Structure formats: structure tokens, C-alpha cells
Amino acid sequence: MKKIMKVTLGLTMSVLMLFAFTACGGAAQETPEDQAVAALDTQLAALKSADREAIQELSGGEDAFGDAVEQLGSEEDVDSILKSMFGHFDYTIGTPEKVDDSNVNVPVTVSNADMQKAVDTWFSDLMAYAMQNPDIANDEKALQAKTIELLQASVDKTAEAEDGIVTNDVVFPMTLIDGKWEISDTIDEGVLDAVLGGFMTAINDLTGQMGE
Numbered sequence: 434m435k436k437i438m439k440v441t442l443g444l445t446m447s448v449l450m451l452f453a454f455t456a457c458g459g460a461a462q463e464t465p466e467d468q469a470v471a472a473l474d475t476q477l478a479a480l481k482s483a484d485r486e487a488i489q490e491l492s493g494g495e496d497a498f499g500d501a502v503e504q505l506g507s508e509e510d511v512d513s514i515l516k517s518m519f520g521h522f523d524y525t526i527g528t529p530e531k532v533d534d535s536n537v538n539v540p541v542t543v544s545n546a547d548m549q550k551a552v553d554t555w556f557s558d559l560m561a562y563a564m565q566n567p568d569i570a571n572d573e574k575a576l577q578a579k580t581i582e583l584l585q586a587s588v589d590k591t592a593e594a595e596d597g598i599v600t601n602d603v604v605f606p607m608t609l610i611d612g613k614w615e616i617s618d619t620i621d622e623g624v625l626d627a628v629l630g631g632f633m634t635a636i637n638d639l640t641g642q643m644g645e
Contacts (some may be wrong), residue, residue, distance in 0.1 A: 440450040466529040469537035469607035472614035474526060477541070479567070483519040485512055506574070515533055518629060521546040521592040535609040536617075544600040545630030546592040552635035557585035601627040 453644040462472070479487050483506070501511050527540035559580060563569060569576050591597040606617035626633040 464531075465534055465609065466531050466537055468609075469614045470526055470529050470539055471645050473541070473605055473607060473616065476616065477524050477526075477567045481522050481524065482513045483522075485515055488515075497611060505577065505581075510577070513581050513585055517581075518632065519587045520547075520585075521588065521630075523626065529607075537607045537614075538608055540602065541605055541607045542600060542602050543628050544598050545597045545628065547597055547629040548588070548591075548632035549635045549638075550597065551584075551588045551595075551630075552632065552639060553589040555584050556589060558583050558587060567644065599630055603627050632644050 446628055482488075501514075502508055505514075522543070522545045524544070525542045527542065529540070530538045532538060562579060562583070563576075569579065606615050606619055606622065607619040609615075622633070
């Protein structure tokens with residue numbers, strides 16, 4: 434069970450790190466700020482779509498989710514997790530700040546389901562289901578399917594609640610490399626966690642409570 438949760442976290446991190454190194458161009462006549470914003474907007478819009486194919490296309494068509502598909506067993510499970518993580522994600526880009534011709538900081542207001550609440554509900558529901566269906570512990574495939582199903586249900590339920598959406602103001606550092614704007618690899622992990630609605634923190638807290 435803990436393994437499945439770690440695979441889920443690993444998938445979401447792989448998606449975010451993919452975007453940290455995905456290049457997007459900008460029109461030559463645009464200012465560095467315009468180019469950086471356009472590149473970031475393209476990347477965040479793909480995340481918001483929660484569409485694996487759109488994300489892969491942006492990354493050059495390579496199978497960025499090969500390891501996740503192999504671990505989870507199917508593209509459908511990967512798609513379900515992507516929908517859970519980004520189905521309620523939204524963003525508003527603010528006024529960029531030019532550092533120099535190759536570096537621009539772009540402020541963004543990001544929102545997503547409150548993953549701390551969602552993970553608490555997810556784990557509680559999963560434990561209740563396991564107690565009612567003890568034989569599922571012997572069927573790894575069935576357990577994984579139920580784990581992913583309950584994840585999506587808990588995230589959707591949380592997002593529908595009156596206080597189920599969290600909003601954070603973050604800054605994306607954009608860097609011009611070989612004529613293309615990319616999210617800098619110096620980006621703070623807290624920015625990635627904010628995009629995920631605090632999912633990384635929630636899972637790390639949970640796995641810590643469960644023990645290594």
C-alpha cells in the first residue's frame with residue numbers, strides 16, 4: 434500500500450520535473466518577458482489539461498511516463514492519477530520581472546484541490562475498504578486499482594467542498610537556453626508542491642507516519 438502511494442508521488446514528480454526541463458520557444462520580436470510568459474503558459478496549460486498525450490507532445494513526443502506505466506501496469510492508471518493531480522489545477526500569470534536578457538521571474542497564482550484534506554480522506558477510505566475486504570491485501574492488482582480509484586474520488590470530493598481549494602502565490606524562474614525559454618532547474622520544490630495543492634507534503638507526512 435505504501436509502495437503504491439510512493440509510486441503515485443513519483444509519477445507526479447516526474448511530470449513536474451519533465452516541465453522543469455521542457456523548452457518552448459518565443460517569437461523573435463517579443464520581449465524576453467513576453468517569451469518567458471508564453472513558454473510558461475504553454476507548459477502550465479498542458480498540466481491543467483491533465484492530458485498525458487498533450488504533455489508528451491510538448492516534451493517532444495517521448496514517452497515521459499514509461500517508468501510510471503511499467504510500475505502501475507497501464508496507461509489508464511497513469512491517466513487517472515494525472516486527472517487526480519491536475520483535474521482541479523488552475524493558474525493566473527502575473528507581471529513578469531526581467532532579471533537580465535536570459536532570466537525572467539514570472540509570478541503565478543496557482544490553485545488546486547487541498548491535497549492534505551484529500552490525502553487524509555483517501556487514506557481513511559482505503560483503510561476502511563481494506564478492513565471490509567481483507568482478501569484484497571493478497572491481490573496487488575486489485576488493491577492498486579482501488580487505491581487509484583479512491584484517490585481520484587477523494588480529490589474530487591475535496592475540490593467540491595466549500596473550502597476544498599487552496600491558492601498560493603509562487604514565482605517560476607525562467608531561463609533562456611539555446612534560444613528557448615525553460616523553467617529553471619533552480620526552481621524551489623515548494624513551487625512544485627504548491628502546483629500539486631500540497632500533495633508532496635501530504636504524502637511525505639503520511640509515509641512518515643507509516644514508517645519506512
